[in-house]
Amino acid sequence: MIELKTPAEIDRMHVTGRFVAEVLTEVGKLADVGVNLMDLEHHVRGMIERRGAESCYWDYAPSFGRGPFRNVICLSVNDAVLHGLPHDYVLRDGDVLSADIAVSIDGWVADSARTVIVGTPAEEDQRIIRATEEALEAAIDAARPGNRLGDISAAIWEVARGHGYPVNTEFGGHGIGRTMHEELHVSNKGKAGRGLKLRPGLTLALEPWFAATTDRIVYDPDGWTIRSADGSRTAHSEHTVAITENGPVVLTRREDETPASKTGSAGRTSTKDA
Incomplete structure (x- = not known):
């Protein structure tokens, strides 16, 4: 059953969304050459605990996973793009890191993801990141009352x-x-x-993700981490969006974020220090 949210309920989701945005901003600042993925995981655990939030990932056990997920953030590197299981890996110069997190505060959830480049950016990596950001902004723009769900999908495509x-x-x-x-x-x-x-009160997590040269995926032995089947680089951008009478409202927008153009012109530079 589709549950339409009241304006007051959307406001409560926005509280959660602001916190999720803070976490991803912090991850972007901390992701640097020589940083271990588990250091990022434990830092985010501390932020969630101090805020009194609840991770939506901990003990998550969908049909496609292998056992319950026992981390609070997905960290996917290079050809990995979704559900990356944090592990003992030290970030290297030029790595592409996608971070995805969902938490609940007072019973209301927000979900968001971003991709950053660690250290020296390669032009082709910047390009695919910008593409997911542009696709996300196009999807958000299509999330308006009176439009159809297919309009969002078509905008990304x-x-x-x-x-x-x-x-x-x-x-x-x-x-x-x-x-x-x-x-x-x-x-x-x-x-x-x-x-x-699409109707006012509908709340959606919109998340375009692309691999450079394939639409096929493979799973790591951990049963969670999803990679491009041909090893090509990937990127993932996501926001939680509420459809209102006045149009879409992004509930997880980061303060350091300049929305990418929907027409393909450059948005923000998606390096670690962006």
Whole structure:
């Protein structure tokens, strides 16, 4: 069942969203050459505990995972893009790091992801990160009352196609609110004008993610970490968005973030110090 949120409930989700944004801002600052992924994991654990929040990832056990997830943030490096299991890995110059986190505060959830470059950026890595950011902004712009769910999917697909990136449709966006995953799957590829009619009160996690040269994925032996099947670099951008009478409201926008252009012009530089 799709649950429409009241303005007051959206405000409560926004509280959670601001905290999620703070966490991802902090991760972006800390991600540096020589930093271990487990150091980032433990730092985020401390932030969640001090805020009195609850991780949506801890003990998460969907059908595709191997056992319950026993971390509070997904950290995916280079050709890894989704559900990266934090482990004993020291970041190197030029690594691409995707960080994804969902937490609950007072019963309301927000979910967001960003991709940064550690150390020296490569142009091709900057390009794919910008593409996911542009696709996310296009998806947000399409999340308006009267539009259809397919308009969001088509907006993401159009940006990907413009950049020449294939799109995987096995994992995408989703409904969100009282739990991390509510009704509605939001594919990153679709046709405009089709699907559910968007209404005020609908809250969605929109998350375009691309691999440079493939739409196929493989899993690590850990049963969680998802990689591009051909080892090509990846990127992932995500925001929690509320559809309101006045249009979309991004509940997880970071203070250090300049929204990328939907037309393909440069947005912010997605290096660690952006």
